[in-house]
Amino acid sequence: MGRPRRQDTRRTQIVEAAVKAIVARGYERVRIKDIAAEAGVSSQTVLYYFPDVEALLLETLSRLIHRFVEMRRDTADAVGDPVSQLAATIWAGLPAGPDDEIAVIYVSLGSIRRNPALRALSRALTEQQVELYRRILEAGSARGAFELRESSLVIAENLVALEDAYGLYIIEGDPITPEHAISRIATYAAAAVGVVHEDLLPASGGSRPADAL
Amino acid sequence: MGRPRRQDTRRTQIVEAAVKAIVARGYERVRIKDIAAEAGVSSQTVLYYFPDVEALLLETLSRLIHRFVEMRRDTADAVGDPVSQLAATIWAGLPAGPDDEIAVIYVSLGSIRRNPALRALSRALTEQQVELYRRILEAGSARGAFELRESSLVIAENLVALEDAYGLYIIEGDPITPEHAISRIATYAAAAVGVVHEDLLPASGGSRPADAL
The missing domain is CATH 1.10.10.60 (Homeodomain-like)
Known part of the structure; x- marks a missing residue:
């Protein structure tokens, strides 16, 4: 064998x-x-x-996405407190810069329009992220840590949309840093779940979970 | 002459x-x-x-962006009531589908990573949109129509990020319609300025301002 x-x-x-x-x-x-x-x-x-470069690239992207989704889920599951869990999950979704693995996913999925095979992969990724956020939001709400101002679906979709946009700005070399992005996303998340904005910011000096990819 | x-x-x-x-x-x-x-x-x-295709494409994109920004500004300025103004501005920023002019801007700016000449154009576009939203938010707040829950800068940046993300989903052929996108963005906007979500949705049957481009 x-x-x-x-x-x-x-x-x-x-x-x-x-x-x-x-x-x-x-x-x-x-x-x-x-x-x-x-x-x-x-x-x-x-x-x-x-068989060809297309098959190899698809498998590569599929593995990268799988690794990214698992990393985010493990990051979330490693934290007990719902507020820290939400903060860690947001942080784990942002690329640190143009060259990390999350950025590779963004850039590859940017070819969707010209490559329909990528579309299902992209949609599945979005849905997995939305589901992860919903789980965190609903568990936090059940435990009394969050007061959801909108449905968990709406909040989760908006969180994923915000991180997609700010993530793109980061990898496009826009003068937006991951710290700026997370501050903006945390502002929305804090308002949507009824917690204090500062509690959703990563502890200063903490390393990003994505760095461990 | x-x-x-x-x-x-x-x-x-x-x-x-x-x-x-x-x-x-x-x-x-x-x-x-x-x-x-x-x-x-x-x-x-x-x-x-x-002189070359690059110069022609840059001028084309620059004109498209100018037209888009003017259309949004004119759309906003044509409405007196702050709530309707905000609703119309959100609506005017979303592509109707993969083939309209707004989509062309998205797709072209997607080449930023490989074309640094596009970066300044993209940044200027984002800043113009943020400024337009800030003007609407601050005027509405001054008139007592809005109660801003965050600074006008944070709300404006998040609105532009949300429309960038949902706009991308629309043009990528994601099963997200402009109506779904506007509903999500309006949910955020309504919470951020303290108005009722439904008031930020476009009147049913109304035509999109962008269709008049």
Whole structure:
């Protein structure tokens, strides 16, 4: 049974190389040979594992998204107090800058219009994030920590929309920092759940959960 | 003095053709010959007026943005009552679908990461929208129609971020309609300025101001 495991390892190695190649060249411009060079294998080897660049990019993006969603869920689940849980979840959703893995997801999904295969992936990602927020909002409300001013669905959708927009500004090199973005999103979240804005800001000096990706 | 005016007309004709060509092929894929064909002139004629495709696209986008900003401002200024003014301004900022002129602005600005020349244009657009919202918010507050729960800057920035995100979902073919988007944004706006959500929804059957672009 050694061979399948070795194949899995090789496959993962190629996907990780694809992440780096997408960061360097962009989702739409990356070529098999860039990924092969990054992985230290031949283009033929890459094509032994994946029929074409499109299939490889889709699997790469799908794995990145899975990892991102799990990281956010684990971040939320590691915190007991609903207010800190909401704060940590917002923080975990923002890219730190143009080159981190969250940014790669944003940039890749920016090709949706020209690539319908990405649309389902994007929609699923949005829905998973909305569901995570709803769970946090409803549990916090049940425990008496939140007073929801709107339905959990509306608040969750607006939170995801705000982080999508501010996340895009960050990765586009807009002079908006993650700290500015989180302050704005926290202002909305605080008003929507009836808590104090400052309580939703990350502890100063704390590291972003996304840095552990 | 007939010649300069004829030249202006021709220039405008080429820019309008460029808008259509961008809609058809995308900002990054459109070529001089597509624009020439759309304008019914030769590629040489296009290049007589613009040194290269980049200069032509930048002028096209700059004109589109100017038209969009003026339309929003005129829409706001045509309404006396602050609540209706805010509602009309939100409505005027959303694309109706993937093919209208607002969508062209979104899609073109999506190339920011690979085109630093677009960044200043994008930032200026965001700032103009934030300023328009702040003016409406502060005038409405001064007249006693709004009770601002946060600073006008925070509310304005969040409104622009929300419309950027929902606007993107609409043009990406996400199953989110402009009506759904406006309902979500209005929920936030209503809470932030202390008015009833329903008052910020567009009158049913009313036509979108953006349709008059």
